[in-house]
Amino acid sequence: MTGQVTLADVARAAGVSPATASRALNGSPGRTVRADLAVRVAAAAVELGYSVNAHAQAMARGTTTTVGLIVHDIADPYAAAIASGVMAAAAERGLIVTIASTASDAALELTHLRALLQQRARAVILAGSRFTDAESTAAMSSVTAAIAAAGGRIAAIGADRLGVRTVEIDNFGGAAHLASTLCSLGYRHFAVLAGPEHLVTCDDRLAGFREGLAGAGVDLDPENVLTTQFTRDGGYVAMRELLDRGLAADCVFAVNDVMAVGAMAALREHGYRVGSDVALAGFDGIPTLRDIEPPLTTVRLPLPEIGRAALELAVAGETGPRPAPVRGDVVVRASTPGVASVP
Amino acid sequence: MTGQVTLADVARAAGVSPATASRALNGSPGRTVRADLAVRVAAAAVELGYSVNAHAQAMARGTTTTVGLIVHDIADPYAAAIASGVMAAAAERGLIVTIASTASDAALELTHLRALLQQRARAVILAGSRFTDAESTAAMSSVTAAIAAAGGRIAAIGADRLGVRTVEIDNFGGAAHLASTLCSLGYRHFAVLAGPEHLVTCDDRLAGFREGLAGAGVDLDPENVLTTQFTRDGGYVAMRELLDRGLAADCVFAVNDVMAVGAMAALREHGYRVGSDVALAGFDGIPTLRDIEPPLTTVRLPLPEIGRAALELAVAGETGPRPAPVRGDVVVRASTPGVASVP
């Protein structure tokens, strides 16, 4: 950072005041600079290889161009898809995106959020926070309050447990719709690979699924609802357990797609063919999964659009109407071909 | 950003000077603060809800805690896996990661790089830049030079075309090893879905593959080498073309895994069963692909470790030994079961 070219250098080289150079290079509301001066300044800037110092600018202007995005794991396709939407929308506005992964660790999430506060991020997006204990919630709330006090905006995706603006996802409705669709395909005996307990997203999907089944007069045996990690390995483990105790279901619903992938692997290891031997459905609509064999039935969420909406919600702040919950589309594919005896 | 509590406020509340407060809260090399004062300062900070302003800190200290990562598309599992490694290593050092996607657009890449310069990022990692024309290279070089001049470090992953420290990947060797392995499985007629022309990574993989075949006395018909996009859709399109002209190969090599996924989809649409009807191999070792059916033979790269290495290389700067190129492991799975007549 030594020997940096500063605005003062440029101004001197162009024979104008720093103020004029600033106005010429970075603009100033309502003010203009004479064309010839502007040209001279621009030339000097290029000549000297000048580049604004964003920190100095942030100091002086009192506002930044950084937005933060907090996810569980950027390597999870769900998070990556959302991130791509956030980043695209941010790029359009000249905003820079800082991403942090919590690795499902509440302390880490807090650390990242604090860092974003220190950066005076203009907005931060919480994509799928999953800690519901009172202690972490309180700690998070205090930081989000500080961010808000500093003029930053906060938005959440999915479930809001912090009282912030949220891009809501109709997990309940999507799961219910999926359940009734599966019933109409002739399935009657279900098992659910649920996520961890007390995770709102999972709870909603499970509740919605149950509701959908009930609408078709189908019951869900509590024995067939397994709580597990919200990951590929979680799905694998839970499916193995189900198989070990002798699978008593003709259709398995994994509350998200990556869990379904794990379940698929477990089924295959056990010699089951997904589709013909047992049906399988997921939730999220991760892009890659349309290409697996058999293609997975799922509730497809417009993930990049959700990310984009979250960014827009965050930068818009309190103004604007509350957005409608995002609904997913039930996509029936070969992993749930339907029961043969049903037309 | 108004009504922010500043260090001066904390100092006043604690009855000490700003300097002492600064030393107590944020430390200073070699200096210590008397315990009781430190306690008072800490208490005041909590009381007032103080949070350092990272921009002011960056200004005063002349250095930042931001590192930038530039990828093509964060939704690509390859980039996401690298990013997770970069972020993990960064978190350990208290560094914040800013990610930008170029969407394979040279102008966008330049824009992002400039933004990182303005932020005075301590390091920036270029993961798979793919523009080789003289104009973009020159523009990029001038910005990287400016970043270096500002004390920032640059590191690249894969091919280095900018003269920066690079985590090299042995694409040639990996592809050669894959080719000879496939030959030993009995395959003799190959097709390659190559990426775009002049993309160093692709060129290396193609050349290595050819070399490996040559070592087994097998020839690669130029007709069977298709240039295409480096994406899932690229693989799909190229595979369709190959099929339309009547597939004249018993084994197809896609130069990366996402292309292989697209190829698999095209094959399936045409009624081919991957593995038994035609063999298929990829490159990268993207995690999800171990779970697809049939599991994909590939050259597995330790993507998160590569990301981690790139970060370490970048923050280490010019010191330290040049790291050895990363070698991939050939992983043979069911997509290349081998030719029946061969034991």
Place this chain on the structure above:
DNA sequence: CTGTTAGCGCCTTCAC
């Protein structure tokens, strides 16, 4: 060990 003093680079009143 603590306090005082100068900036870091930029923007923005306020005069001109």
Place this chain on the structure above:
DNA sequence: GTGAAGGCGCTAACAG
């Protein structure tokens, strides 16, 4: 339209 001056919040000297 331009310029001069003050300050954003923090830390690194320098005294004490």
